[in-house]
Amino acid sequence: MHVLLVVGTLAALVAAVPSKNPYASALAPPYLNLLAKAKGKLWFGTATDIPGVEQQDQEYMSILNDSKIFGQLTPANAMKFQFTEPEQNNFTYAGGQEVIDLAKQHGNRYVRCHNLVWVTEVSEWVLDRNWTAEALTEVMKNHIYNVVTHFGDSCYSWDVVNEALNDNGTWAPSVWFDTIGPEYFYKAYQFAEEAVKLTGKDIKLYYNDYNIEYPGPKATGVVGLVKELKRRKLKIDGVGLETHYEVGTAPSYEQQIEASKMYTALGVDIARTELDVRFTQLPYNSSGLALQAKEYYDAVKSCVDIRQCIGMTVWDFVDKYSWVPGTFPGKGGADIYGLGNSNYTRKPAYYAVGDALAGHPCSVCGHN
Numbered sequence: 001m002h003v004l005l006v007v008g009t010l011a012a013l014v015a016a017v018p019s020k021n022p023y024a025s026a027l028a029p030p031y032l033n034l035l036a037k038a039k040g041k042l043w044f045g046t047a048t049d050i051p052g053v054e055q056q057d058q059e060y061m062s063i064l065n066d067s068k069i070f071g072q073l074t075p076a077n078a079m080k081f082q083f084t085e086p087e088q089n090n091f092t093y094a095g096g097q098e099v100i101d102l103a104k105q106h107g108n109r110y111v112r113c114h115n116l117v118w119v120t121e122v123s124e125w126v127l128d129r130n131w132t133a134e135a136l137t138e139v140m141k142n143h144i145y146n147v148v149t150h151f152g153d154s155c156y157s158w159d160v161v162n163e164a165l166n167d168n169g170t171w172a173p174s175v176w177f178d179t180i181g182p183e184y185f186y187k188a189y190q191f192a193e194e195a196v197k198l199t200g201k202d203i204k205l206y207y208n209d210y211n212i213e214y215p216g217p218k219a220t221g222v223v224g225l226v227k228e229l230k231r232r233k234l235k236i237d238g239v240g241l242e243t244h245y246e247v248g249t250a251p252s253y254e255q256q257i258e259a260s261k262m263y264t265a266l267g268v269d270i271a272r273t274e275l276d277v278r279f280t281q282l283p284y285n286s287s288g289l290a291l292q293a294k295e296y297y298d299a300v301k302s303c304v305d306i307r308q309c310i311g312m313t314v315w316d317f318v319d320k321y322s323w324v325p326g327t328f329p330g331k332g333g334a335d336i337y338g339l340g341n342s343n344y345t346r347k348p349a350y351y352a353v354g355d356a357l358a359g360h361p362c363s364v365c366g367h368n
Helices: 010-014 032-038 058-064 092-106 133-154 174-178 185-197 219-232 255-266 286-304 350-357
Strands: 043-048 071-077 108-117 158-162 204-209 238-241 244-246 271-279 308-313
Touching: 010 350, 032 043, 032 350, 071 092, 071 308, 092 108, 092 133, 108 133, 108 185, 108 204, 108 271, 133 174, 133 185, 158 185, 174 185, 185 204, 185 219, 204 219, 204 271, 219 255, 238 255, 255 271, 255 286, 271 286, 286 308, 286 350
Parallel strands: 043 071, 043 308, 071 108, 108 158, 158 204, 204 238, 238 271, 244 271, 271 308
Antiparallel strands: none
16 A cells, blocks of 8 residues: 555654754765665665556655665565466566666666565465475475576575564464475475576575564574574575564664574574564654654664674665555554655654664664
């Protein structure tokens, strides 16, 4: 759902941005990607729902295509199963290629390819049949081989399996788990590794999930998955921490550092892959924006301060095109652009991210 959040008066909200801030243009500094690279990170990036209505929005595209702000793109949906294999063995790559082309045309930027195996956005022909474990395993293998070899090293990495666990650390139900059992997870990485070898390229393989950014049963479960992949000598290069938070309940900086070290201690990289911080009640106000800024600041700083955290990606950058209102009715305002009546006025959260990347104290976080 594409929602423009009109909240309070513009004057009251803009007051949350320090008056000393000279940046009037949405394309002016601080340049988040340049700051991230100066800290030794590969990128500060964004997801984008292209192809879609965003392409008709010139202001959106001008920001998206500015490689000084975003050094990496993630296709939010275009590479998922239902879009790349809508009918059995009939592959469609145009949507994903549009994102890759944008990345190459504007700064030769990285692309995180997302995703190969997930519980949702699976084609109906997969969900509507009664498969044997062997037959569905072949479907998964064929899909992974075709998609990975087609895009090749246009993808820096693939999220091989996405969101395989419940919050208590147990296996989440899916057509894959329900039919094949836990082996579907390890088979997916086996097939992805085999497909990468066919390309002859160095394409990274990640596991991606939410609510694993702080210690708890789910984070412990992910540690177990990575350990088992390594025990089986299967390729696993990193863990993607989605980082979808709610204002007022985000984990502390210290908790995020602790969880990050749980993964990096296993010899893998990490990345913040889907960062946004949503309000649970609307309209929001200036104090809420300051708290949101603090929670963005902590999430980004916790990546800056971990050497093996290679980069940060926001899950699209403007409230106008946020996924949140359509999934969580009554909630929103999660992104770094979208203040007041202007879709592309930068929020305090944007400047908080800049401060974290620059290694400065947060200038827009108030006393939170």
